[in-house]
Amino acid sequence: MSRRSFKASLTIYWWLLLFFLYLPLAVVVLFSFNSINSAATFESFSLRWYRELFSDSQVLSALSNSLILAISSSVIALLFGSLIGYGLYRHRHRKLGWLIILIYLPIVMPDIVFGIADMTFFVRLNSLTGWLSPGLDTMVLSHVTFEIPFVALIVYSRFVGLDATLFDAAKDLYASPLKRTLHFIIPAIKPALISAFFLSFTLSIDDFVISFFTAGPQSSTLPIYIWGAVKKGITPEINAVGALMIGAVIVAAVISLLVTHRRPRQDS
Amino acid sequence: MTQTLATERTASPTTSKQEQELATGAPAREASSITLEGVKKFFNRHDIALDGVDLTIRPGEFFTLLGPSGCGKTTLLRILAGLDTANSGVVKIGGKDVTEIPSHKRSINTVFQSYALFPHLNVEDNIAFGLKMQGVAKAERDRRVRDMAEFIQLSPLLGRRIEQLSGGQRQRIALARALVCEPDVLLLDEPLSALDAGLRGQLQVELQRIQRRLGMTFVFVTHDQQEAMVMSDRIAVLNAGKIQQLSTPREIFERPTNTFVARFMGHTNLFDITSRQANKLETPLGILEVETQTQGNKVLIRPETIEIGPDAAQYANQFTALVKEHFYRGSFIEYRLQIGEVSLVALSSNQGQKLYNVGEQVLISVCPEDIVTVASED
Numbered sequence: 001m002s003r004r005s006f007k008a009s010l011t012i013y014w015w016l017l018l019f020f021l022y023l024p025l026a027v028v029v030l031f032s033f034n035s036i037n038s039a040a041t042f043e044s045f046s047l048r049w050y051r052e053l054f055s056d057s058q059v060l061s062a063l064s065n066s067l068i069l070a071i072s073s074s075v076i077a078l079l080f081g082s083l084i085g086y087g088l089y090r091h092r093h094r095k096l097g098w099l100i101i102l103i104y105l106p107i108v109m110p111d112i113v114f115g116i117a118d119m120t121f122f123v124r125l126n127s128l129t130g131w132l133s134p135g136l137d138t139m140v141l142s143h144v145t146f147e148i149p150f151v152a153l154i155v156y157s158r159f160v161g162l163d164a165t166l167f168d169a170a171k172d173l174y175a176s177p178l179k180r181t182l183h184f185i186i187p188a189i190k191p192a193l194i195s196a197f198f199l200s201f202t203l204s205i206d207d208f209v210i211s212f213f214t215a216g217p218q219s220s221t222l223p224i225y226i227w228g229a230v231k232k233g234i235t236p237e238i239n240a241v242g243a244l245m246i247g248a249v250i251v252a253a254v255i256s257l258l259v260t261h262r263r264p265r266q267d268s
Numbered sequence: 269m270t271q272t273l274a275t276e277r278t279a280s281p282t283t284s285k286q287e288q289e290l291a292t293g294a295p296a297r298e299a300s301s302i303t304l305e306g307v308k309k310f311f312n313r314h315d316i317a318l319d320g321v322d323l324t325i326r327p328g329e330f331f332t333l334l335g336p337s338g339c340g341k342t343t344l345l346r347i348l349a350g351l352d353t354a355n356s357g358v359v360k361i362g363g364k365d366v367t368e369i370p371s372h373k374r375s376i377n378t379v380f381q382s383y384a385l386f387p388h389l390n391v392e393d394n395i396a397f398g399l400k401m402q403g404v405a406k407a408e409r410d411r412r413v414r415d416m417a418e419f420i421q422l423s424p425l426l427g428r429r430i431e432q433l434s435g436g437q438r439q440r441i442a443l444a445r446a447l448v449c450e451p452d453v454l455l456l457d458e459p460l461s462a463l464d465a466g467l468r469g470q471l472q473v474e475l476q477r478i479q480r481r482l483g484m485t486f487v488f489v490t491h492d493q494q495e496a497m498v499m500s501d502r503i504a505v506l507n508a509g510k511i512q513q514l515s516t517p518r519e520i521f522e523r524p525t526n527t528f529v530a531r532f533m534g535h536t537n538l539f540d541i542t543s544r545q546a547n548k549l550e551t552p553l554g555i556l557e558v559e560t561q562t563q564g565n566k567v568l569i570r571p572e573t574i575e576i577g578p579d580a581a582q583y584a585n586q587f588t589a590l591v592k593e594h595f596y597r598g599s600f601i602e603y604r605l606q607i608g609e610v611s612l613v614a615l616s617s618n619q620g621q622k623l624y625n626v627g628e629q630v631l632i633s634v635c636p637e638d639i640v641t642v643a644s645e646d
Contacts, residue, residue, distance in 0.1 A: 165382050168378070168380065168384065171370070173449070174402045175401040188386070188388050
């Protein structure tokens, strides 16, 4: 094969890849605007399914559950995850490599394992103590658990990128421990905090498996609602939910990327 | 101390401290002394950073800690700053025991080697950081930051972000950020080592001028003996956590007390003393006539004190040497000479005189008063 046709085939491969990745998503979005209830023919543009969606109390409750779950779990995970990230950084000179592995492990653990384990744990805990009946509480706890490692790693790597002497400089310039936190540490890692929050938010909104196993009867989220609805066949309403979620995830991911990849403010 | 300063400031709210100093040439605050008594620091049993340091730094002095890397000079500086704690010993600043006082409560500021400017703040906020942390009111803070920026000639940079600045500019901002707090003592941790030679020379002079003008006690850390000599009132040469010699630059260069100091200052002509009489020392070079002698068991002949050529005939300690190598260094000529089995280096200042070629025999001599005896380091 000549060099030129090799390059051409690489280009074709690239476009095919994009095609298969994004075509299904595009179809979902397109058919969410279909005026008739058909998955085969697109008649004309209409917001009919979005209107129906927003008058469906089940969908609205699933949407609000999803948002409550994503926001509250991300806030809590941000708090605890960044403390872990800071702790890992502060004590990086000790032999704590195994701690990082403990943080990495949940990231690669299959969701189904997590989901079943969490469910078993919560059910057992509930039957023994009466605490935490399945519902939003248990879902928030589970989501916080799987989000914390991501937050911890993002915050930790931001700290590693800072000049360690900055901590000395803050002390040297009369900053008490509290003032160091408020005027140096938090502002210095702010990009990491923002990006960790949006990553957690995206992971949570998107999660089906863990949510499914830890949810209660009143705490369906959007993915759980979709899964239930799809069993009765794919309706344009589902397409509309899908399109909205695609939009939300893209927005969160873009914000997270923009913040992380903003030109670093230190170049030496 | 802080109290008096505050009163001074309210008494003359329109003129800054620096302006007053510029006008009168006198420091607005009394400089502080530093006393270290038996300061020891070890990281573990085999890693001793400071092995009992006793030291007094005078108020208003430009004092330099000089030594190779790992000699303990930075550790000593960090103990002064309160960023590290000594395992034993006492640190006093202005007569007050600060051994247990944490860094943020000491009236000491540091210019760090990496400058350590906050990347999330612009130049102005970086300079204001220390004042803000001390709770200085906004108006007062702004005024002092502006005055300092003017004093150090970086007013146009105040709004810039740190990443937009050159190394030299960062260095001056780090200096401004420390000076604006008007500390009792300013610590400088190799602040010029990251700069190119030209800029370094310029900033050496500038730093020295600023120190004289403010009359502040400066403690400077460097591994560069030239830099130490140019800037300091006194130098402490450190090695293996101990002070090897503490004196003026001239004394340290011309009269090193031991072979470590002599070698660190760049001297290579060190010879064993095999036996001694009243004013005569026997060395592998031959018999040397000296003016005074101390207990040292080595003799040091500084290369620039060696007279070469016809002029050598008028002095004592004459030898005939063979020129092994010579290097033209512009303002002087370096000769590598051999006398019998012994080789030595001589520096001859370039006054357009005849140069000696390799293989030539030359007459050299050394004035007895230029010969110093030094102790072996261990």
